Amino acid sequence: MTLGFYPGCSLKGSSREYAESVLAVAKAFDIDLEEIHDWNCCGATAAHNMNKELSLALPARILSLAEKQGLTEIVVPCAACYSRLTVTKHELAKDPELKIAVTDANNLPYTGSVNVLNIIQMLDKYITPVLAGKVVKPFDHKVACYYGCLLVRPHEILNFDREEDPQSLDVLMLKAGATPIDWAFKTECCGAGLSVSRTSSVGRLSGKIIGDAKDRGAETIIVACPMCHSNLDMRRDSINEYLGEKVDIPVLYITQAIGIALGLDRKALGLQRHFVKVSV
C-alpha cells in the first residue's frame, strides 16, 4: 500500500530520526510512503502571523501537488505541518473566494480532496489493528505521553481526540505494551519557538513538563511533534538548570517507541541521534 508523505522541514533536519522511524515502522507493515515532489514549507507559525492568504497558499500548494501526484491520503508527522494543512483545508472549504485567490496564486488546481493524517491517525488506521501480532519486545515502561499544543488544537477544526485531556497516544502506547501514566502536563506549552530567542523560558516551561513526568515515575516521554522533541531533548541542560537536578529521562517519538517494540534496528530508528541518551 502507498500513502503520500509530507515530511516538512524538521524531518529533513533537526528531527531526522522522526522521519527515519516513521519510514522504518511504515516499512515494517509494508506501507510505502511516497514523498510529495517539490514540496515547500508549510508556513509554520511565521506565515499566519504575517499574511493570511500566504499562510493558506503555502499548504494549499502542498495539497495541490499531492493531488497532481495522484495521492488521496498523505501522512504529515510534524504537528505544526499537520495543523497548517488541516486548517488550510478547513478555511478553503468554507470560503470559495479565498479558494480561488489561493489557487490563482499557486497556479495549481486545488480540490481539497486529499485526506490529511497526523502520525497518530496513520498508526490508528493502518497499524494498530495488526500491531499486536508484530510486537516482539513489548515496550514495558512507564511512559508519559506528551501531546503539546498543536496536535489537538483547534479542536473545532481538527476534530481529533479530546482537547483538554487527550488519550490517543496513551492508547497507542498501551497497545505497544507500555504503561501510560496519568499526569498533569499533557498539553502544556513546551516553550516552542522561544527555544532560540529565550532559551531560559523554554528551560522553565519544558522543565515543568519534565519535572512532573519524573515526579510521577515516567521512564520515557513519548511525543509526536519535532518542536516538542527538540525542546524536551535538546534543551535538557536549561531544563535541568531550572529543575536544579540532572534528569535523564529520554524523549522518544511515538514511532521510535513502536519501532523498539517491533524489534527494529535501533540505528534505523535514529535513537543514537538524541541529546539525552536513550537507555530504554
Place this chain on the structure above:
Amino acid sequence: MSKIGVFVCHCGENISATVDCAKVAETAGNWDGVTFSVDYKYMCSDPGQSLIKNAITEKGLTGVVVASCSPRMHEPTFRKACAEAGLNPFMCEMANLREHCSWVHEKGEATTEKAIDLVRILVEKVKYNHELTSIKVPVTKTALVIGGGIAGIQASLDIANTGHKVILIEKDPSIGGHMSQLSETFPTLDCSQCILTPRMVEVAQHPNITLYTYAELESLEGFIGNFKAKIRKKSKSIDEKLCTGCAQCTTKCPVKKIPSEFNEGLGKRTAIYVPFPQAVPNKPVIDRKNCTYYIKGKCKVCEIVCPTGAIRFDQEDQIVEVEIGAIVIATGFTVKQPDFFPEYGYGKHADVITGLQFERLASASGPTLGEIRRPSDGKVPEKIVFLACAGSRDPAKGIPYCSKICCMYIAKHAMLYQHKVHGGKSYVFYMDIRAGGKQYEEFVRRAIEDDGVNYIRGRVSKIYEKNGKLIVSGVDTLLNAMPVEIEADMVVLATAGVANEGAEELAQKLHISYDPYKFFAEAHPKLKPVETNTAGIFLAGACQAPRDIPESVAMASGAAVKVAGLFSKDELTREPIIAVVNRQAPPVYSSCVGCFLCVSACPYQAIEKEEIKNRNGEVIKSVAKVNPGLCQGCGTCVAFCRTKSIDIQGYTHEQMYTEVMALLNEY
C-alpha cells in the same frame, strides 16, 4: 347590499408619517358597499371607538373594517366596540397598516397605494363574513403541578389556598428538590431545610393537594381548561397505606453502598431507602436496579423485618388518568457533571467537587454533619479554592449564558467555610461578580471584607494533583495577567446550571417550546414570563432559566395567580374560528364523501365520523364532523380535504378567494 364602514387610524404618527391616511379613507369611501369612511388620529381611544359605534347605529352598518395596527394588538378592542353598538363582533375586520405597511416602508405614494390595497382586500372579505357566536367551554378547576421543588411547592400551595384542587407530581421519592439539599441560603444565611420542610409538610397535609411522588407525566392531551393527563406512578415496591415509615427495612437492608443522590454521591444509601430524614412522604421506595432481590432473585430481608407487611415485590407501575384545567411546570434544573471539565480533573480527583456537593458537606444533615471535610481522606481542608463560571459564560463549552446563581452561592460557600474552619484560607477565582439583588452585593462584600475571602479576578487553566495537594494554576488579571498557583486541599467548581435531562421530551409531550439550551420558553420575555405559548400551561422556577430561590418562589406565585385567574370563571370563551364540515339539503346532505383523510390529519383528534340516518334509522351517508370543543382552528384538515368540504369559520375558501381577487382586480 353591504353597508360597510372603513375607519383609518393614524396611530399618532406611526401610520400617518408614511401613509396618507386621508387619501386612504377618501378612496375607500368610493368603493361599492362602503357607506361610511373616515380617518382619525387614535381609533383605539375612547372618542375613536365612539366614532365606530355611532356610525354603526346611525348608518346601520353591516360590516366594519378598521385600518390600524396588528389585530394581535387591538382586534378585541374594536370587536368589543362593535358588539356594544349591536353589530356581531365577527363582522369587524382589521387591516394592518402599521406592521405590514407604515413601519416597513418609506413615505411615498406607493406606500399609500399599498395601504389602500390592504384596506381593499378586507372590505371585500367582510362582505362575505357571517355572524358567528363565541364558543363556551367548561373549565376543570384542578391544576397539575409538575415538579416538587420549591417552585412546585409554592405554586401548589398558592393554588390550593385559593380553594382549587392541585395534583402535584414529583419524579423522585420525596418532594423538596434542590433546595432541600442546600445548607444555608443567601443573603441571610438562614437554614434551607428549616424554611423548606414546613412547606413540604404543608403540601402533604393540604386537603386540596393530591401528592404523587415517584411519578412522572406519561402523556397529555386536550386544551386550556380541559386537559387530560396520564401520570405514571412508578412502582415503589411498598404498600404506602400499610407502611408506617418505621425504618426497620432501611436499617436492615444489606445493600448499603449505593451513592446517595441526595448527598450528591458523597454519602451512601441502601437499596430500600428514604432519600433524607425529612423526606415527604417519609416512606421508602425500593431502587430495583440495586436491590439484591431484583438482581439475584433472593434476599427479601426488608419483607422479613417489615412489621406491617408492606413490602410488595410484584407491584407494577400504575397509570393514573386525571382531568385538569391548567398546568404549572416546575421541573427545575441540574448542574453539569463529570467529564465536562477534564482540565479541572473533576471525576478524577476526589477533592474537586461541585457547588452542590459542597452544600451537602456544609449541611448539618449531610454526610459530615456539617463539618467541612474533604471527600478523599476526611481531613479538614486548610486551603480551599472556589471556581466561578465552571462552564458558564464559555461558548467553547457550549454554555454562553450566565448561570446567575453561582456568584452568590460561592460567596456563601466561602463565608460558611471561613465560619466553620477557623484559620482556613479561601480563594475565589471569578470573571465578574454578579450580585444583582436585594442585599446581594452587601453579602459578597461581607465575604470579602469581614470574612477575609481572597477574591482573584482571573480564570483557572488547570487543576492537577501533586504530592497530595491540588495545584490550581490560574491567572490574576488585576495583576497584569500574572500567573497564580495555589496549592489547595479542596476545590469547588461552580458548575453551570443546565436544563434537566429529558426536558426536551417533556416539552414535546406538553407541546411547549424551549430555547437552544433546552430551558422552557416563556411566551414573552418581559410581559409574559410565566406563560408558555400553549394556553393553560405555565412555568415556574429554574426550568425556564437558572433562577435562585426568591425568583423561583416569585415566579411560582405568579404562575399560581394565572391559574387562579383561569379557574375564577366557570366557562372559557373561545373564538369560533374553528373548522366546520358543510351541510346541504337532501339528497346530498354534505359534499363530504367520507374519505376521512381529515381525521388522520387533525393534530387535536377533533374530527370524528358522523352517520346521517333517514327516518327509519338507516345510515344514508358517513361524513366528517368537527368537535368544536377540541378544534383549534389550525386549518390542517382544510388543506387535506379533497372535496373542499371543510372550511374554517371566518377564513372560508370564499373569503380567501375574494381577498386574492380583490388584490388582482383593478377596481
